[in-house]
Amino acid sequence: MKMKVSTLYAAMFSAMIGVAGCSSDGDTPSTNSDANVRGVITGFGSVYVDGVEYETDGTTITIDGIPASESELHVGMLVNLTGSDDGTNGNALSIEFDDDLEGVVTANDATSGLVVMGHTITFDNSTNFDGFTDIAELTPGVEVEVSGYPDGAGNIHATYIELEGTYNGTDEIEVKGIVATLNETAMTFTIGSMTVDYSAATSVDAGLADGVYVEVKSESAPDATTGILTATKVELEDGGEYGIDGEDGEELEVEGLITALDGTTITVNGQTFTIPDGIDVSGFAVGDMIELDIDVVGTELVITEIEEDDLSDDVPGKIEVEAIVTATDTVANTITLGGVTISVDPANTIMMDHAVVTEQSLGLTFNLGSIVEGTDRVEVEAIPNADGTGYTAISLERTSSTNAVVELEGTVVIDAGSGAMSIAGVSLDVTTNSVVVPGGVVDGSEIHANGLLVGGVLEVTVIELED
Numbered sequence: 001m002k003m004k005v006s007t008l009y010a011a012m013f014s015a016m017i018g019v020a021g022c023s024s025d026g027d028t029p030s031t032n033s034d035a036n037v038r039g040v041i042t043g044f045g046s047v048y049v050d051g052v053e054y055e056t057d058g059t060t061i062t063i064d065g066i067p068a069s070e071s072e073l074h075v076g077m078l079v080n081l082t083g084s085d086d087g088t089n090g091n092a093l094s095i096e097f098d099d100d101l102e103g104v105v106t107a108n109d110a111t112s113g114l115v116v117m118g119h120t121i122t123f124d125n126s127t128n129f130d131g132f133t134d135i136a137e138l139t140p141g142v143e144v145e146v147s148g149y150p151d152g153a154g155n156i157h158a159t160y161i162e163l164e165g166t167y168n169g170t171d172e173i174e175v176k177g178i179v180a181t182l183n184e185t186a187m188t189f190t191i192g193s194m195t196v197d198y199s200a201a202t203s204v205d206a207g208l209a210d211g212v213y214v215e216v217k218s219e220s221a222p223d224a225t226t227g228i229l230t231a232t233k234v235e236l237e238d239g240g241e242y243g244i245d246g247e248d249g250e251e252l253e254v255e256g257l258i259t260a261l262d263g264t265t266i267t268v269n270g271q272t273f274t275i276p277d278g279i280d281v282s283g284f285a286v287g288d289m290i291e292l293d294i295d296v297v298g299t300e301l302v303i304t305e306i307e308e309d310d311l312s313d314d315v316p317g318k319i320e321v322e323a324i325v326t327a328t329d330t331v332a333n334t335i336t337l338g339g340v341t342i343s344v345d346p347a348n349t350i351m352m353d354h355a356v357v358t359e360q361s362l363g364l365t366f367n368l369g370s371i372v373e374g375t376d377r378v379e380v381e382a383i384p385n386a387d388g389t390g391y392t393a394i395s396l397e398r399t400s401s402t403n404a405v406v407e408l409e410g411t412v413v414i415d416a417g418s419g420a421m422s423i424a425g426v427s428l429d430v431t432t433n434s435v436v437v438p439g440g441v442v443d444g445s446e447i448h449a450n451g452l453l454v455g456g457v458l459e460v461t462v463i464e465l466e467d
Contacts, residue, residue, distance in 0.1 A: 035085045035092075037253045040159050041077050043351045044070070044365045047092060050253060050291070051347045052085045054092040059083075063097045071360065073097065075352050076128030076160030078147045088347070100156055101146040102164075103173040104221040105138050116144060117175045117222060117229060118194025120155045125320070125381045126350050126395045131163035133354060133400070141221075143167040149289075150177070151259040154192020167221055175229070176215045176237065179208065194222060198231040205236040213237045252294040252301070258286050266303075268292060273303050281306060319391060319410035319424045322379040322399070323453070330369045335380065335396070338406040339426040339453050342382045343392045344368055350395040366398070377401045391424065406453050409466065414443040423449065427457045438465045 039050035046053050047070065061068045073079070073095070083092040103117035114121040114135060123135070127148075138144060143165060148158035154177060167173070177191035187199035189208075196216055198204055208214070217233040260267035261284060266275055268290065275281060284290065284306070293305040323338035333344050344351075346367070353359050353366035355376070360366065371378065377399045382391035410423045421428040421437075428449055430437055441447060446466040451458045 034251065035081060035083045035090055035253070036250050037081045039079065039081070039253065039255050040350075041073055041075055041079060042348060043075060043346055043367070044073075045346070045367050047073065047081075047095065048347050049079060049081050050255065052088060052090050053347055054081065054083060054085065054090045056092050056095070059092040060094045061096075062094075064099065068097075071363065074128060074130060074160060074162075074360075075350060076126075076130075076147065076158075078149070078159055097147070099145045099147050099174075100150060101144075101175050103143065103175050104167045105140050105142050105144060106222060106227065107140060108135070108138050114138060115193070116146060117173070118154055118190070118192035118227075119146075119150075119175070119177070120192070121146060121148075121161070122155065122157045123161065124157075125379075127158050128160045128350070128352050129163075129354070130160065138163065141166055143171070143173065149255075149257045151257060154194075157257055169221065170219055172217055172219055172232075173221070174215055174217045176213070179210055179212050179214055182208065182210050188228075191216065195226075195228045196231050196234075197228050198234050201231045201234055203232075204234045207236055208234060248296055248298050250296040252292075252296065254292045254294060256290065256292070258284055258288045258290060261286055266306075273301060276303055279303060279306060317384040317411055318382065318394075319408070320379070320381050321409075321424075322377065322407040324375070324377050324402075324404060325371050325373050327373055328368055328371050333368060335368065335371065335378065335393070337378055337380065338408050339456055339458065340382075340408075340424050341390065342380055343385070343390060344396060345392055349393040352395065352397040354400055355398050356400045371398060375402070377403060404452065405450055405461075406458055407448070407450050408458060409448040410446065412441065412443065412445050412447045414441075416443070423447070426453075428463070429457050429459045430463065432459045433461050435460050435463055437463055440465050 037050050042048045046055050048054070056070055061070060061073065063072055077097050080096045081092050082094045084090055101116055101119055105114065105116050107115040112120070132138065142163060145162040145164060146156055146158050147160040148156045150156050175191060175194070179189045179191065182189040188195055188197050190196065213236070215235045215237055216229065216231045218229050218231055220230055222229045254268070256268040258266060258268060260272070261281060264275055265272050266281060267273070288308070291307045292303055295302045295304050319340070321338040321340055321342070325335060325337045327336040328334070333346065334341050335344055351366055353370070358366065359370050364370070379397045379399060380393050381395045382393045385392055408423050408426060413422050414420070421430070433451070448464045448466055449458060449460050450462040451460040
């Protein structure tokens with residue numbers, strides 16, 4: 001199965017990709033009539049953000065401050081949305097997207113990982129790859145646009161990465177981050193692991209200092225020898241690293257990574273908040289993905305609730321299936337592939353279209369009804385339903401492949417008497433193709449199996465024990 005987090009990167013990225021396993025207090029999430037949301041676009045047909053479907057008739061949409069259309073938005077983009085909602089449906093007045101990084105890949109290897117202008121970029125199966133299919137395609141010298149969650153220390157957990165091609169050496173590129181090691185004499189500072197030289201900049205905002213959040217613009221890639229970026233503009237950004245701010249009386253909803261946590265404060269994507277009395281954070285840790293409800297009181301941002309993120313990637317019993325789709329049901333919102341039927345929640349399943357010809361390129365919306373049974377190959381990541389029956393998709397990606405091989409990954413169940421094996425209710429036949437089961441595979445192991453589905457049974461050709 002095509003995994004966006006390969007063994008090559010897993011050890012380096014595991015600390016940032018881990019997500020929460022429990023909520024703060026178990027309360028029902030609050031809803032508000034006025035919406036001021038910072039979240040990831042998970043689907044279209046309207047726009048789905050943070051589990052809410054927003055109608056977009058008359059919505060003002062901007063990308064990097066420039067008026068845009070809904071067709072220019074993509075799944076995975078982290079946006080600021082204003083409007084109104086009831087917790088399930090809403091109307092968007094404005095949707096703003098600003099990338100976190102647009103620049104040149106400077107490294108992509110087992111030692112450094114994917115590095116873009118001083119930022120280490122992490123990703124998972126929910127990260128939308130636009131213009132490429134494998135992270136190995138992002139070789140040094142290509143230009144990418146990244147949207148995601150910064151950690152305040154030069155790392156970004158990407159929700160969206162777009163390949164823009166080989167950098168031509170003159171286009172404006174931009175990087176955001178926290179200033180460190182400012183040297184006003186040499187006119188340099190660092191963002192992440194990259195040094196910025198602003199001595200030739202035509203514009204530098206007042207207030208430049210260690211700890212402030214800035215956007216640096218340049219018209220050249222970092223120097224190939226020194227790694228130094230020559231800035232043309234340095235602009236201070238409002239609202240802290242994550243852009244969280246608002247007016248007195250507003251209610252904000254924010255998703256993000258915990259990047260620091262102690263008994264009195266919590267830092268989300270580099271922005272630090274005081275933990276109010278009554279908010280229990282004992283179940284959380286650095287690296288967890290969470291959702292914050294925030295009240296703006298005067299100039300203070302006051303947390304009212306902390307919850308686990310709905311799209312948890314670390315759930316016992318999680319499965320991954322990649323196969324040709326055999327059935328879809330747009331009424332029940334289910335998809336069947338590889339012998340497994342999986343529910344698809346339009347509000348919370350990340351829907352990505354990477355077919356040869358995408359729906360978006362045709363001016364259409366990609367949804368369950370777009371999938372052609374018997375033809376389209378889809379990769380689904382799913383978690384068990386709370387009642388123990390069936391699965392619900394976290395992410396669904398239509399691929400460009402037509403390969404008939406079924407790829408199934410999950411917890412193996414082994415019958416104590418017969419030794420028969422299954423994953424997610426799909427029986428595994430290892431005898432037809434004389435497959436040797438690796439040592440160490442026991443009941444409850446995480447395994448990966450490839451094969452052809454015949455009469456509802458997976459005739460295995462490859463079986464591997466997952467780490």
